[in-house]
Amino acid sequence: MTKPVGAVQKPKPVGAVQKPAKGASANPPVAGAHDDAKKGPFDSLGLLDLLYAVPVGDLAVRVSSAELGAVSNAAWAYLAVCLTTLGFSWIGLHHNRAEMTMAEGTAADNEGPGNRGFVIDEGFGSVRFVQFVVEIGIIGLYFAMSLKLQLPGERPDGTPIPESLSLTWLVGLLAWVFAAYLAWDLLDIVQAHRKDLTVWRHEAWVGGIVTAVFTLVFWVSWILSHHLHRWREDPIVWAGPIIALLYLYRVVQEQAKKRLRH
Numbered sequence: 001m002t003k004p005v006g007a008v009q010k011p012k013p014v015g016a017v018q019k020p021a022k023g024a025s026a027n028p029p030v031a032g033a034h035d036d037a038k039k040g041p042f043d044s045l046g047l048l049d050l051l052y053a054v055p056v057g058d059l060a061v062r063v064s065s066a067e068l069g070a071v072s073n074a075a076w077a078y079l080a081v082c083l084t085t086l087g088f089s090w091i092g093l094h095h096n097r098a099e100m101t102m103a104e105g106t107a108a109d110n111e112g113p114g115n116r117g118f119v120i121d122e123g124f125g126s127v128r129f130v131q132f133v134v135e136i137g138i139i140g141l142y143f144a145m146s147l148k149l150q151l152p153g154e155r156p157d158g159t160p161i162p163e164s165l166s167l168t169w170l171v172g173l174l175a176w177v178f179a180a181y182l183a184w185d186l187l188d189i190v191q192a193h194r195k196d197l198t199v200w201r202h203e204a205w206v207g208g209i210v211t212a213v214f215t216l217v218f219w220v221s222w223i224l225s226h227h228l229h230r231w232r233e234d235p236i237v238w239a240g241p242i243i244a245l246l247y248l249y250r251v252v253q254e255q256a257k258k259r260l261r262h
Contacts, residue, residue, distance in 0.1 A: 046097075048093060048135060048136070048139065049090075049093075051136065051139045052086065052089075052090050052093075052139060052142075054139070054143055055082075055086060055139065055142040055143040055145070055146065056083075056086060058143060058146055059079060059082060059083065059146055062146065062149065062150075062151050063079070063151065065151075065153050066151035066152055066153045067151075067152050067153050067154070070152040070163070071151055071152060071163065072163060073235050074165060074167075074235045075149065075151055075163055075165055076235070077235030077236075077238070077239035078149055078165050078167070078170060078235075078239075079149070080239060080243065081170060081174075081239055081242050081243060081246075082142075082145050082146055082149075082170075084243050084246055084247075085142065085145070085174065085177070085246060086142055088246055088247070088250050089138070089142070091250075092250065092253075093135075095254075127187050127190050127191050127194070128191060130187055131184055131187040131188065131191075134180055134183050134184045134187065135184065137180055138177060138180045138181070138184075141173055141176055141177050141180060142177070144173055145169075145170060145173045145174075147169075148164075148165060148166035148169040148170070149164075149165045149166075150162070150163060150164045150165065151163060167225065167238060168222070168225045168226060171218065171221055171222045171225045171238075171242070172222045172225075174218050174222075174242070175215070175218040175219045175221070175222040177218075178211065178214055178215040178218045178219075179215055179219075181211045181215065182208065182211045182212055182215050185204065185207050185208035185211045186208060188204040188207070188208070189201070189204040189205060189208055191204075192204045199260070202260050203257050203260055206256045206257060206260060207253055207256070207257065210249070210252050210253050210256055211249075211253075214245065214248075214249045217245065218245070
């Protein structure tokens with residue numbers, strides 16, 4: 001029976017609970033809930049993002065207290081390598097986080113690294129927790145990269161601060177950073193095998209192989225840096241190849257995994 005035209009609807013009392021529409025859930029998801037976050041491109045700042053601010057802040061303090069006109073090209077190149085490493089790693093962190101929040105609409109998604117899970121869902125004895133500890137350790141290595149960098153400036157008592165840097169230290173830290181990347185990938189392989197997910201397992205192995213190759217390159221470079229002294233004189237000679245390798249590593253990782261999915 002239809003209501004007559006012009007009929008006035010009876011107002012609902014304040015506080016009345018509205019019944020859900022037919023087919024709708026009686027308990028809608030809470031915005032930002034954990035399960036809801038896994039269904040879409042939800043990404044937020046977390047503990048690791050805050051930790052990334054520590055090495056960036058350290059570099060910012062060093063630059064702000066230096067006499068910029070007296071900073072050498074080698075020191076600027078040193079800073080460029082540090083910031084490139086931090087920037088690429090932060091983007092990689094969010095790529096991994098996006099994988100864990102991707103929509104599970106295809107077979108590739110259902111068996112992909114989206115099943116890695118959030119560390120808060122795992123126990124302290126889980127492989128995922130160990131992987132998280134490795135992530136924190138990597139950020140600690142980023143902070144250590146700048147410990148051997150001293151920019152020219154002036155102390156409070158007026159005495160000058162001479163510039164000093166160690167390129168061997170920088171390359172050595174990058175070698176250890178990639179070794180930590182490799183440890184992270186190996187832990188990813190262990191998780192994929194334990195959950196017996198084909199797509200994730202293949203991607204983890206490919207990522208681990210790529211990381212192993214670049215780890216070897218940086219360790220060889222570190223060993224050679226102890227014996228080749230002339231390369232330190234021109235920052236373009238060492239900074240350019242290092243930044244190129246850091247970029248190439250990210251591109252190869254990304255493209256190799258994309259080919260597995262298509």
